[in-house]
Amino acid sequence: MYYPYVNVYRQNTPNDHNRANQVMTVVGNGSVSVQPDIANVELGVMTENVSLLEAQQANAEAMNQVIEALLRLGIPRENIQTTSYTVNPRYDFVDGEQIFRGYQVTNLISVSITAIDQIGSILDAAVESGANQVNSIQFTVQNSDAYKQQALQEALANAQGKANALATSMQVNLNPIPFRIKELSETMPIPFSKMALSAEAAATPIEPGELEIRANLEVKFQY
Numbered sequence: 001m002y003y004p005y006v007n008v009y010r011q012n013t014p015n016d017h018n019r020a021n022q023v024m025t026v027v028g029n030g031s032v033s034v035q036p037d038i039a040n041v042e043l044g045v046m047t048e049n050v051s052l053l054e055a056q057q058a059n060a061e062a063m064n065q066v067i068e069a070l071l072r073l074g075i076p077r078e079n080i081q082t083t084s085y086t087v088n089p090r091y092d093f094v095d096g097e098q099i100f101r102g103y104q105v106t107n108l109i110s111v112s113i114t115a116i117d118q119i120g121s122i123l124d125a126a127v128e129s130g131a132n133q134v135n136s137i138q139f140t141v142q143n144s145d146a147y148k149q150q151a152l153q154e155a156l157a158n159a160q161g162k163a164n165a166l167a168t169s170m171q172v173n174l175n176p177i178p179f180r181i182k183e184l185s186e187t188m189p190i191p192f193s194k195m196a197l198s199a200e201a202a203a204t205p206i207e208p209g210e211l212e213i214r215a216n217l218e219v220k221f222q223y
Contacts, residue, residue, distance in 0.1 A: 028159025
């Protein structure tokens, strides 16, 4: 992502002709810590049976129960979306011989949860209703643009501070207005690792912690 250039001109003199177009490039870093207000969870139901039809029927029944439980907890239906539905034959290998064991049917849904303080209870209810897979939990924020802009401002201030320090050390006059700014890639929040829940768990503890929204800028100054 490139930002508009600021054209900088200066009058050359015989003594500074060779320095008129000297360029200093620095990298500025900025970050903002925020409390997440959305959790995206992937839940799943996996069933196995020698009969494909029975495996599919059992899976559909369990998933319907999971979805109904989520709806009863106040999660809007539009916040529930199917992400994957797979059917795989399963085999055992005995004495080098492949023996058909049955079919495995897996149905995964993505659930967007805004009641952060109720995530543990919601996951427990889903497991009690038939979910036997929780593949990931990723926390994020709804108004991420505002925080990203704040991180960009901090990154630019950081770059300007570095450039001023270098200019002082080099004993040169720095034009404080950068003539080129380039946004570098930043690290996104990392989702929780794959986890397993059991229906016997009384209350699953989920700690959202804080998210760090980062911005990195490559900034060029003239001196």
